[in-house]
Amino acid sequence: xxxxxxxxxxxxxxxxxxxxxxxxxxxxxxxxxxxxxxxxxxxxxxxxxxxxxxxxxxxxxxxxxxxxxxxxxxxxxxxxxxxxxxxxxxxxxxxxxxxxxxxxxxxxxxxxxxxxxxxxxxxxxxxxxxxxxxxxxxxxxxxxxxxxxxxxxxxxxxxxxxxxxxxxxxxxxxxxxxxxxxxxxxxxxxxxxxxxxxxxxxxxxxxxxxxxxxxxxxxxxxxxxxxxxxxxxxxxxxxxxxxxxxxxxxxxxxxxxxxxxxxxxxxxxxxxxxxxxxxxxxxxxxxxxxxxxxxxxxxxxxxxxxxxxxxxxxxxxxxxxxxxxxxxxxxxxxxxxxxxxxxxxxxxxxxxxxxxxxxxxxxxxxxxxxxxxxxxxxxxxxxxxxxx
Numbered sequence: 001x002x003x004x005x006x007x008x009x010x011x012x013x014x015x016x017x018x019x020x021x022x023x024x025x026x027x028x029x030x031x032x033x034x035x036x037x038x039x040x041x042x043x044x045x046x047x048x049x050x051x052x053x054x055x056x057x058x059x060x061x062x063x064x065x066x067x068x069x070x071x072x073x074x075x076x077x078x079x080x081x082x083x084x085x086x087x088x089x090x091x092x093x094x095x096x097x098x099x100x101x102x103x104x105x106x107x108x109x110x111x112x113x114x115x116x117x118x119x120x121x122x123x124x125x126x127x128x129x130x131x132x133x134x135x136x137x138x139x140x141x142x143x144x145x146x147x148x149x150x151x152x153x154x155x156x157x158x159x160x161x162x163x164x165x166x167x168x169x170x171x172x173x174x175x176x177x178x179x180x181x182x183x184x185x186x187x188x189x190x191x192x193x194x195x196x197x198x199x200x201x202x203x204x205x206x207x208x209x210x211x212x213x214x215x216x217x218x219x220x221x222x223x224x225x226x227x228x229x230x231x232x233x234x235x236x237x238x239x240x241x242x243x244x245x246x247x248x249x250x251x252x253x254x255x256x257x258x259x260x261x262x263x264x265x266x267x268x269x270x271x272x273x274x275x276x277x278x279x280x281x282x283x284x285x286x287x288x289x290x291x292x293x294x295x296x297x298x299x300x301x302x303x304x305x306x307x308x309x310x311x312x313x314x315x316x317x318x319x320x321x322x323x324x325x326x327x328x329x330x331x332x333x334x335x336x337x338x339x340x341x342x343x344x345x346x347x348x349x350x351x352x353x354x355x356x357x358x359x360x361x362x363x364x365x366x367x368x369x370x371x372x373x374x375x376x377x378x379x380x381x382x383x384x385x386x387x388x
Contacts, residue, residue, distance in 0.1 A: 022058040026051060049109040053132075056102050061139055067094060068143025091140065099132035199250060207249040214246050229338060232366070233300070233307075234266035240275050240298065247283060254293050255283070261300035261309075267365045268307050271334050277327030278311045278345075278357050286315025286355050307363040312356045317349040335361065 029050050071087040197211050237259060244257045279296060287294025295314040300307065324332070328345075335343040342362050349355040 018058055018061050022054045022061075026054045029054070049106045052109050053102055053106045056105060057135060057139070060098060060102075064094075064098075064136065064139045065143040065146055067091065068140055069147045072147070073144075095133055095136045095140065098136050099130075103132045197250075203252075207252075211246050211249050214242050217242055229272060230269040231272045232266060233261065233268045233270050236270050236272070236275055237261060237266075237298075239273070240279065243276055243279065244296075251288070251294065255287055256293055256295045257298075258296070259298045261298070265300050265302060265307065268302075269364055269366060270307070270309075270361065271338055274331060274334065274359070275309065275311070277331050278359065281325060281328055282311050282313040282315070282355060282357065285318055286313030289315045302363055305363055306360045309359040310356060311359075312354060314354045317351045317353060318347065318355050331359075335359075 067090075071090055073084055073087050073091065194215075197208055197215065201208055240259065248255055248257070275298065279298065282296055283294070287296055297310075297312045299310045299312070302308070332345055335345060339361055344358075344360045346358045347355060348358065
């Protein structure tokens with residue numbers, strides 16, 4: 001919160017404006033005296049008295065500004081009524097004291113030039129200081145306006161600092177969540193792949209050796225701590241090809257796979273390891289449940305600035321009560337963390353017609369900076385042949 005007791009001393013610009021203002025007032029006052037005198041004579045006593053008066057007002061202006069800051073007369077709660085009443089009284093006393101002092105000083109200067117006599121009691125009793133009192137109140141109002149301006153400016157700057165800090169903390173939180181999900185995904189993937197290897201140890205030793213070779217390549221990719229959150233779609237498809245080879249060895253010819261993604265989409269950025277959990281789910285609940293040959297199809301297309309990736313199987317379909325497993329939960333959480341509401345993952349299933357997982361995310365390449373609000377700093381190139 002901003003500290004209301006902090007007084008901003010006038011800057012050089014403010015001092016210049018104050019001096020220019022009172023200098024202008026002096027010139028106007030002297031000019032009015034000359035024009036108003038039929039003889040055209042300059043009364044030095046009156047002129048010097050005005051110079052002294054407005055010089056004092058110029059020097060007193062920062063002091064009045066300080067009073068306006070330290071003695072506010074508007075408080076946000078009723079609990080400050082006593083303080084407000086006290087501050088109003090102090091302002092009234094200060095205004096009277098300053099007005100009387102400057103009025104008497106002006107009289108003293110004129111008396112020094114022999115143009116008038118000094119009678120302090122008469123000046124006070126007849127309220128000859130009223131003009132000076134009005135001037136003081138005008139300066140005080142300007143001080144309140146100045147104080148309010150700086151207070152609002154401080155609040156705005158503080159709000160901007162808090163907003164920046166909140167955005168930074170939110171970004172750190174999102175990054176921490178994504179890293180945690182990645183750490184959770186790695187052992188999940190490793191466990192499932194090793195389980196697939198173990199099923200072939202006795203039946204196909206040669207296939208197991210090929211499987212282990214592919215697994216070592218996959219693990220280097222999965223366990224890479226320096227891997228970015230997003231990678232080109234081409235890299236994701238290469239990883240998927242290695243994963244498909246492992247699964248093909250596991251199912252011994254009972255699994256067909258097809259990947260149909262136009263090459264124009266290869267540069268699109270996608271979350272690292274986003275397709276493997278979806279494909280794994282399709283194999284586990286779809287293709288592996290078929291008595292004959294299971295089938296997995298992966299397709300990609302570009303539509304309405306969105307990249308759509310579809311994974312289909314020919315399994316029996318998911319029951320209505322089927323809940324997402326760990327892999328799909330991680331996929332949904334990562335998509336939300338990276339793209340906010342600008343993404344979706346829908347599962348469509350029907351008995352004996354298989355399941356189709358449709359993943360949609362904003363189309364962008366490494367040349368465009370995507371944000372969760374859906375904006376980009378550069379215009380991403382739109383594929384020409386990736387519409388089907």
